[in-house]
Amino acid sequence: MDDAIDEFQRSGVQLRFQSLLVVALLALPLILAGSSIGQESGESTKKMSLKDAAGDRFKMGVGVSEQVLADPQCAELIENQFQILTPENCMKPQGIHPAEETWNFEAPDRFVAFAKDHGLEVVGHCLVWAKDDRTDDWMMQLDNGQAVSRDVLLRRIENHVATVVSRYQESATMWDVVNEALADGEEGYLRDSVYTRTTGIDFIETAFRTARKHDPDALLIYNDYNCHFPDKRKKLIRLLSELKDRGVPVDAYGMQGHFELGDDSLTQLVETFQALRDLGIKVVVSELDIDVVKRGRWWADDGKYRDELKTYDPYKDGLPDEIRQQQIKQYEALFRLFDEYQDTIARVSFWNLHDGQSWLNYFPWNRTNYPLLFDRQFQPKPAYDAVINVLRETETDHASSGE
Numbered sequence: 001m002d003d004a005i006d007e008f009q010r011s012g013v014q015l016r017f018q019s020l021l022v023v024a025l026l027a028l029p030l031i032l033a034g035s036s037i038g039q040e041s042g043e044s045t046k047k048m049s050l051k052d053a054a055g056d057r058f059k060m061g062v063g064v065s066e067q068v069l070a071d072p073q074c075a076e077l078i079e080n081q082f083q084i085l086t087p088e089n090c091m092k093p094q095g096i097h098p099a100e101e102t103w104n105f106e107a108p109d110r111f112v113a114f115a116k117d118h119g120l121e122v123v124g125h126c127l128v129w130a131k132d133d134r135t136d137d138w139m140m141q142l143d144n145g146q147a148v149s150r151d152v153l154l155r156r157i158e159n160h161v162a163t164v165v166s167r168y169q170e171s172a173t174m175w176d177v178v179n180e181a182l183a184d185g186e187e188g189y190l191r192d193s194v195y196t197r198t199t200g201i202d203f204i205e206t207a208f209r210t211a212r213k214h215d216p217d218a219l220l221i222y223n224d225y226n227c228h229f230p231d232k233r234k235k236l237i238r239l240l241s242e243l244k245d246r247g248v249p250v251d252a253y254g255m256q257g258h259f260e261l262g263d264d265s266l267t268q269l270v271e272t273f274q275a276l277r278d279l280g281i282k283v284v285v286s287e288l289d290i291d292v293v294k295r296g297r298w299w300a301d302d303g304k305y306r307d308e309l310k311t312y313d314p315y316k317d318g319l320p321d322e323i324r325q326q327q328i329k330q331y332e333a334l335f336r337l338f339d340e341y342q343d344t345i346a347r348v349s350f351w352n353l354h355d356g357q358s359w360l361n362y363f364p365w366n367r368t369n370y371p372l373l374f375d376r377q378f379q380p381k382p383a384y385d386a387v388i389n390v391l392r393e394t395e396t397d398h399a400s401s402g403e
């Protein structure tokens, strides 16, 4: 009897030991994943994605080419990290509408179907790109080659916007209605283009009103670059004020956010966000990246450095740690600021998914660039961990201050 009890107890102990072992083995991956929190390696993606870290402060998005979506590794990364997608090129006027009667819907249809299948929203980009070199001849000329009249141009814009918006309004929750209409730096007000020469700001009004008519609920955005610098900011505020005075339905400024390393414009960004807040205009960070092979000299002194720059590729064999750290600090500062202005900022989107896919590897000249949070092997970089940490810390700040 004693032996039997003993045997029973022993097998009980054995059973408990075996169960513990099974539980421990099952829990091992969780324990390992947990222990990687805060490590520099990027393992923390397993714990938290960009969209989860941002929470309900702002949506996290990315702009990618339609081809990228066919790659399963890219698709998985996009789905895990982001909520909202911008088509990099296929929905632009020259992509989707190359002649008055010709529409290329295949690529944007595939793009929007991908978003739908993966539960993602879409930013329609862009309905009018207000630059002559981004506009096809059919839009700016009559059949006989003469310059288009005001009425014809406005009718063409209306037709273009109505067709694109009504086709994709179900998936698009935001539209970049007009892109880059303001002149740079101290120059004039509006950029010289067929649109402004022919209609002043009326083409902007037509584009926004038409977009609103066909998508009453979407966030309608005026998108541009460098408008946080004081000269161009004045023009932005003037444009948005004029549009508002006319009752034009413009909801947000799309701050492209193509920064360069060391371009420390935090004060100007704060002033811009505040001015927009006063005007009742939201902000979206629409195309974020930080160029480490700075491109500013390309346009300096009438382009006289271009020949020299064409072969300038300093980081083709890798990025020095010093540069990497500088970029991390810059991303941290930006995300702290975005957190502070979360009441104004509706979305933060990166421009391209990983370093190898960035447009800054070929614009404005070919070079090896490292502007994003994922590396060429799709792995999160230390800058990714830094951004996640800023988002986590600031979340805790708000929780503890009762915000």
Ligand code: XIL
Residues within 6 Å of the ligand: 088, 089, 179, 223, 256, 287, 359
């Ligand atoms: C860029 C794309 O990334 C490139 O592939 C293309 O060759 C040119 O356009 N501002 C915008 C984006 O609004 O549409 C631009 O995208 C980058 C600058």
